Every structure is written in C-alpha cells, then in structure tokens.
Amino acid sequence: MILLSRRSLLAIAAVVDIALHARPSPVAAKVLAHRHNLPPRHLETVLQALVRFGILKGVRGPRGGYELARERRRITAGDVVRAAMSVTGEDGLPPLPESQLVDVVIGPVVRSAGEAFLGELDAITIDDLCRRAEEQGVSEDDGPAGTYDFAI
Numbered sequence: 001m002i003l004l005s006r007r008s009l010l011a012i013a014a015v016v017d018i019a020l021h022a023r024p025s026p027v028a029a030k031v032l033a034h035r036h037n038l039p040p041r042h043l044e045t046v047l048q049a050l051v052r053f054g055i056l057k058g059v060r061g062p063r064g065g066y067e068l069a070r071e072r073r074r075i076t077a078g079d080v081v082r083a084a085m086s087v088t089g090e091d092g093l094p095p096l097p098e099s100q101l102v103d104v105v106i107g108p109v110v111r112s113a114g115e116a117f118l119g120e121l122d123a124i125t126i127d128d129l130c131r132r133a134e135e136q137g138v139s140e141d142d143g144p145a146g147t148y149d150f151a152i
Contacts, residue, residue: 007087010038010046011046014047014066016130017032017035017036018032019129027065029066031065050084051066055069056069074125079122
C-alpha cells in the first residue's frame with residue numbers, strides 16, 4: 001500500500017531526477033516529462049509548487065529549466081511532499097463528513113498518523129535518494145537518444 005499521492009510521488013521523482021541531472025545545465029521540463037513518460041503540462045503545476053517552496057529554482061531562457069534551489073542534503077522528502085500537497089486537486093471531491101465522531105476521534109488519529117508519516121519522510125534527504133539511485137544504477141538513464149530539444 002502506497003500512502004503517497006501520485007502528485008507527491010511525482011514531486012519526489014522530479015526533485016531526485018533534477019538533483020541527478022541538473023549539472024552542468026538545468027533540466028528542461030520537457031526532458032523531465034519525457035524521462036518519466038508524462039505530458040509536460042501535467043508536471044508544470046508540481047514544478048511551480050516546488051519553486052514556490054524554495055526547493056527548485058526556475059531558470060529562464062533557451063537553455064533554461066529547473067535546478068535545486070539548495071543543496072540536496074538540505075532538502076528532505078517531507079519538504080517535497082508538503083510542497084506537492086499544497087497543489088490541491090480536490091475541488092471535485094465530495095465534502096468531508098462533519099460529525100463529532102470525525103472531529104473528536106477519527107480526525108486526531110489520522111492527523112497524528114500523517115504527522116508521523118511526514119516525520120519519517122523528513123529523515124530522508126534528496127541526497128540519500130540520489131545515492132541510492134546511483135548505487136542501483138538508475139541515475140544514468142537520460143531517456144532514449146535524441147530526446148533533447150535544441151530549438152530556440
């Protein structure tokens with residue numbers, strides 16, 4: 001069972017990918033989306049949230065893209081998940097139940113579990129995940145040849 005939303009999982013994957021590939025130049029959203037087999041528009045809202053939270057930095061221009069805003073050892077998976085959670089897509093969902101059972105019993109337990117989960121993610125840095133990717137040999141995958149867009 002995965003407790004992370006798709007958006008949170010995507011955000012962590014994007015930050016780790018950028019940490020692995022942003023040198024010598026920033027990672028373009030198109031290249032990032034291609035590596036993860038996603039449409040670029042699907043990724044943009046998550047990337048912008050990560051910029052707003054100071055996790056990523058956007059670089060404009062023909063060689064622009066995204067790079068880390070601070071050292072990868074100073075960014076935790078919990079930071080990334082909190083940024084991703086700020087982009088809510090819950091507008092079409094039914095309202096939460098309002099009752100004393102939810103307010104007094106279930107809500108506090110679920111909040112406490114969520115805080116414990118985020119606390120565990122706070123113990124994992126992007127550097128930890130990058131090292132793990134490098135050990136597993138998945139850091140070298142830049143996608144199929146010819147995926148870079150050199151158009152100006």
